[in-house]
Amino acid sequence: MGLDDYVNTFGSYCKRQYGERIKKLTIDAEFTCPNRDGTLGLGGCTFCNVASFNAQQGQILSIPVQLADGKVRAHSQDQCANKSRPAPVSSSKYIAYFQAYTSTYDEFNRLKQKYDLAVEDKHVVGLHIGTRPDCVPDEVLDLLVEYQQSGLDVWLELGLQTSNNHTLKKINRGHQLAEYRQTVIAARSRGIKVCTHLILGLPGETTTDYLNSLKTVLGIGVDGIKLHPLHIVEGSTMAKQWHYKPMPLLTLNEYASAAAMLIRHTPEHIIYHRVTAYAKKPMLLAPDWCAFRWDGLVAIVDELREYGGQGSALNGAYKTA
Numbered sequence: 001m002g003l004d005d006y007v008n009t010f011g012s013y014c015k016r017q018y019g020e021r022i023k024k025l026t027i028d029a030e031f032t033c034p035n036r037d038g039t040l041g042l043g044g045c046t047f048c049n050v051a052s053f054n055a056q057q058g059q060i061l062s063i064p065v066q067l068a069d070g071k072v073r074a075h076s077q078d079q080c081a082n083k084s085r086p087a088p089v090s091s092s093k094y095i096a097y098f099q100a101y102t103s104t105y106d107e108f109n110r111l112k113q114k115y116d117l118a119v120e121d122k123h124v125v126g127l128h129i130g131t132r133p134d135c136v137p138d139e140v141l142d143l144l145v146e147y148q149q150s151g152l153d154v155w156l157e158l159g160l161q162t163s164n165n166h167t168l169k170k171i172n173r174g175h176q177l178a179e180y181r182q183t184v185i186a187a188r189s190r191g192i193k194v195c196t197h198l199i200l201g202l203p204g205e206t207t208t209d210y211l212n213s214l215k216t217v218l219g220i221g222v223d224g225i226k227l228h229p230l231h232i233v234e235g236s237t238m239a240k241q242w243h244y245k246p247m248p249l250l251t252l253n254e255y256a257s258a259a260a261m262l263i264r265h266t267p268e269h270i271i272y273h274r275v276t277a278y279a280k281k282p283m284l285l286a287p288d289w290c291a292f293r294w295d296g297l298v299a300i301v302d303e304l305r306e307y308g309g310q311g312s313a314l315n316g317a318y319k320t321a
Contacts, residue, residue, distance in 0.1 A: 006309030025070030
């Protein structure tokens with residue numbers, strides 16, 4: 001049994017919507033961030049180096065070329081995953097995912113031009129925009145509504161990371177919970193689906209903080225969630241600290257236990273877009289288990305199998321660890 005048996009995953013959502021899983025094609029549209037360009041600060045969030053998750057870093061290609069390359073990679077990955085079986089029929093549908101840095105942080109006409117280049121691809125059926133909660137003006141939300149009304153599946157992905165204002169300041173986010181709340185309410189009032197990113201293992205936080213963040217996000221209203229383990233990557237402020245004095249990080253078992261706990265406390269209608277993450281060495285410094293794509297997923301599934309799946313803690317039908 002896999003994750004879909006215990007969690008309302010984004011893959012399952014796509015199957016319900018389109019009859020198949022849909023591949024995300026990540027796009028680097030050369031955005032920056034107000035926390036890097038001096039508007040709010042310099043150096044970015046203490047954990048951040050986008051190169052750890054962006055394959056295009058260092059070689060920015062045009063948006064149509066990035067989409068074309070992404071389709072080739074997606075097809076190759078399908079073939080590799082099915083070596084012992086006939087090659088699957090490649091999906092004819094894709095999601096354009098503006099992932100790198102703050103993908104709403106630009107002059108409006110330039111933003112629209114970039115989004116238009118992505119959605120002009122006839123195979124793109126969805127548009128996902130990753131951004132900060134303090135960089136989403138009303139005119140951008142109204143633009144996303146237009147894309148949604150054209151038939152695209154639109155998601156606004158907001159990097160909150162934690163609802164703890166003290167931690168947000170410590171990691172140099174440059175915003176607090178209030179900005180997140182305001183943006184979520186504005187987006188969802190327009191019918192735009194919101195996916196919130198949370199990081200487990202931030203300095204000083206415990207499982208109590210993780211659960212408080214989840215409850216806060218659910219209380220404000222949300223449609224999807226992404227969970228990430230804190231990992232140290234080269235180029236980040238945390239990496240500089242790590243080289244001087246390594247900080248304690250979650251072990252694989254600790255992360256899996258915490259992630260599974262949050263999943264059990266999440267209503268079944270919420271869609272989990274991701275429950276873990278990984279980075280490649282040598283960019284990844286620690287923890288070592290984050291270098292392996294499937295280890296975190298397998299450990300989380302084991303926890304869910306043992307103690308109960310999504311929503312089970314809300315009706316008492318689960319075991320305590």
